[in-house]
Structures are given as C-alpha cells and as structure tokens.
Amino acid sequence: MNAVALPRLAVTAGEPAGVGPELLIRLAATPLAANFIAVADRGLLERAAARCGTAIELIDDDGAPLAARAAGTLRVRHIPLAAEEQPGRPDPRNAAHVLTTLAEAADGCMSGRYDAVVTAPLQKSSMNDGLGIRFSGHTEFFAERSRSDVVMMLASPELRVALATTHLPLAAVPAAITADGLTRTLRIVHAELRDKFGFAAPRIAVLGLNPHAGESGHLGREEIDTIVPVLEALRAEGLHLLGPLPADTAFVPAQRAGYDAVLAMYHDQALPVLKSEAFDRTVNLTLGLPFIRTSVDHGTALDLAGSGRADPSSLIAAARMALELSARRATRG
The missing domain is CATH 3.40.718.10 (Isopropylmalate Dehydrogenase)
Structure with a gap:
C-alpha cells in the first residue's frame, strides 16, 4: 500500500525586508505533517535561517509527492530577488518579486500543483511604490487573479x-x-x-x-x-x-x-x-476563492526584522488551518 502524500502547501515569504522570511524558517522547523514549498528567493531563506540561528535544509522542489517530511527541511520554488534585502528597510525594487511569488502560489493552486497557499505579511506601501499601480493587498490580488x-x-x-x-x-x-x-x-x-x-x-x-x-x-x-x-x-x-x-x-x-x-x-x-x-x-x-488561502493576522513588523525574535505562532496557526481545510476538502472528494 502506498503511503498517503502530504498536502503540498505553498508558503510565500511576503516582504523580504520584514519578518516573513524568518517566520517561514521557523515554520519549517516544526514537525507539522505538511510538504511546505517556500515560494521565495533561496538566498533570502538562507540568510533568514542564519539570523534565526536555525539549521535548515533547502531542497529544490521537483513537484514529487512526499509521504513524510523531516522537521528542518524545506522545499523551495526559487523566485529571485531584484535586490538583496536589508531587514527593516523595504526596497520597492523587490515589489515585482513579491508579486511573482503570489502569482506562482495562486496559479499553482488553481492548476493542482499546490493544495493551499499560506502567506506571510507584505508591505503595501513598498508594493505601491515599486509597481507604480494601486496594490490593496493579498485578498484583492487573489480575487483578481482567480476572477472570484x-x-x-x-x-x-x-x-x-x-x-x-x-x-x-x-x-x-x-x-x-x-x-x-x-x-x-x-x-x-x-x-x-x-x-x-x-x-x-x-x-x-x-x-x-x-x-x-x-x-x-x-x-x-x-x-x-x-x-x-x-x-x-x-x-x-x-x-x-x-x-x-x-x-x-x-x-x-x-x-x-x-x-x-x-x-x-x-x-x-x-x-x-x-x-x-x-x-x-x-x-x-x-x-x-477556488483554492484555500490562509495568512497571518499581523503585519511585517519591520522593527523586529533581522532579529530572529519574531513570534511564528500566527503563521503556524495559518498552516494548521490550511491543513485542516485541505483535509476536509479531501474527505468530501
């Protein structure tokens, strides 16, 4: 009998200069039974892990099912940054990078590549400055992307x-x-x-x-x-x-x-x-939405970014809820 594959949860890092990358690393360090795929820049995650003092194994995501995940491992869908992050100082040049991560997560859910998306916080002011268009937030972006x-x-x-x-x-x-x-x-x-x-x-x-x-x-x-x-x-x-x-x-x-x-x-x-x-x-x-999307209930906490001290509880709760909703959907068939 084949083992049941873990749910594939796309996790976006949000604002590169905020606490999102560090929260994502903390999430990966938990033993939650999920195949987390970080939709983010690989170097960003490596630097976030160093700031947190957390050993993490980053693995390029090949889309293959995973029956078990060791805590401290994280699959990555690499989306390159335009400029290396400076914690606490959002750079509008990275706005397009953030938008690309959201599009990849949404499109992946709609195509069946991911079972749900979990989002870390982004900086709307930096998005607006960098994109030159009005960006209202995750909710509005996913609604437009999925025509929902x-x-x-x-x-x-x-x-x-x-x-x-x-x-x-x-x-x-x-x-x-x-x-x-x-x-x-x-x-x-x-x-x-x-x-x-x-x-x-x-x-x-x-x-x-x-x-x-x-x-x-x-x-x-x-x-x-x-x-x-x-x-x-x-x-x-x-x-x-x-x-x-x-x-x-x-x-x-x-x-x-x-x-x-x-x-x-x-x-x-x-x-x-x-x-x-x-x-x-x-x-x-x-x-x-035609897919499951959960997120933290807080902002980018720029004052904590880079310290490695940001509390990952809300992101962990978001991942748990995404898993619960995914399981209920799978049960319904």
Whole structure:
C-alpha cells in the first residue's frame, strides 16, 4: 500500500525586508505533517535561517509527492530577488518579486500543483511604490487573479469574523454598504462555512453599521434602508441570520453561543475583539476563492526584522488551518 502524500502547501515569504522570511524558517522547523514549498528567493531563506540561528535544509522542489517530511527541511520554488534585502528597510525594487511569488502560489493552486497557499505579511506601501499601480493587498490580488468574488475572514479557535468592507477609509464605508454587496457577501460566507468549515446550517450574526444598530433610525438609517431588507430576503432563502446586532454587545458570551460567525460592516468594527483575545492564534482567510488561502493576522513588523525574535505562532496557526481545510476538502472528494 502506498503511503498517503502530504498536502503540498505553498508558503510565500511576503516582504523580504520584514519578518516573513524568518517566520517561514521557523515554520519549517516544526514537525507539522505538511510538504511546505517556500515560494521565495533561496538566498533570502538562507540568510533568514542564519539570523534565526536555525539549521535548515533547502531542497529544490521537483513537484514529487512526499509521504513524510523531516522537521528542518524545506522545499523551495526559487523566485529571485531584484535586490538583496536589508531587514527593516523595504526596497520597492523587490515589489515585482513579491508579486511573482503570489502569482506562482495562486496559479499553482488553481492548476493542482499546490493544495493551499499560506502567506506571510507584505508591505503595501513598498508594493505601491515599486509597481507604480494601486496594490490593496493579498485578498484583492487573489480575487483578481482567480476572477472570484471574495470575502475576508479572520478566525481563531473561538471566533470567526467576516468583513463586509475591507481596506477602506471609514468615511467611505457607508456608501460601500449596498444591498447587492451584502447579499453577495452573506451568500459567500454561508457557503464557505458549510463547505470549508463543515457547518450543516451556519448561523451568522450580522452587525449593524451604526451605534446600537441605528437605534430605530435615530442614529442612522443604513440598518432600516439596506441591512434589514437584505437579511429578510436571505432568510426567505433559508439562511440563518441574526441581526442586525449592536456591535458593542454582539461579542458577549451569551450572544456568541448563538452563532458560528460574525459579519462586521467594516475592518475595525470587530477585529479588535478578535485580536485582543487571540492575536497569536488568529488566521486570515480569503473566502470565495477556488483554492484555500490562509495568512497571518499581523503585519511585517519591520522593527523586529533581522532579529530572529519574531513570534511564528500566527503563521503556524495559518498552516494548521490550511491543513485542516485541505483535509476536509479531501474527505468530501
């Protein structure tokens, strides 16, 4: 009987001058049962390993299945840097390199070469400066690359939070909350909670936009005019939706027992709750993609880059979740 091949997880290093390369090395040093393929510059990884004081064996990836992986080994899909990294000092000349690693990971997942992609943090300002185009982030890039409608979710073992809007100025959020957008988002979250997470009948708590969920229109009409009609229409389709709930009470234990995930109206409405509780165990997921993508829930930590002291817990949690989701997908066939 042939041994079952380990899941092939493409792992991108993110911003070369950030902590991502060091986190990737720390991940490879764990005994996690995964065939990690670093989509990165080989020299970058060698230097990161030296900074971490970690012995690592880098092996060129040949695409062959792997039944077991020794801790401290890492397969590499070499994507060369344009300029050698200086920890803590992003170089816009490497923006194209970062973009190429993301494209390789996404295209590899869509072709079946990889089972999932796990991403380390990147520096959006450096990407914008180096590419000369607006680069919003991983989520938007993967959505465009795969021509998918997507939703950002952050998840810990205790709480899952999806976002109706992502990286927008607060002043732009109300206009971005539309009936079509909310309908699309809730359908994606419902489908992914069922298909990826295994909830037969997902329960989704939907937050209001305004304080006290608008307080019957006295603090804003977005709930009355947009959110409530969408929830009523989707409930008629069979979705189990709670709300709109006031954000200031939605996360108390009595409320949380009644739902499987939360839909927040904007980035900072719910994420502080999640990150304050489980910063080192929270994973960023992109729902709606034709492949599994998980990521850390933090930034490039330029002040720690090069020190070898960055905490790899979030990247390890992202890899664990990618493995869990891959296993569930394999079980479904």
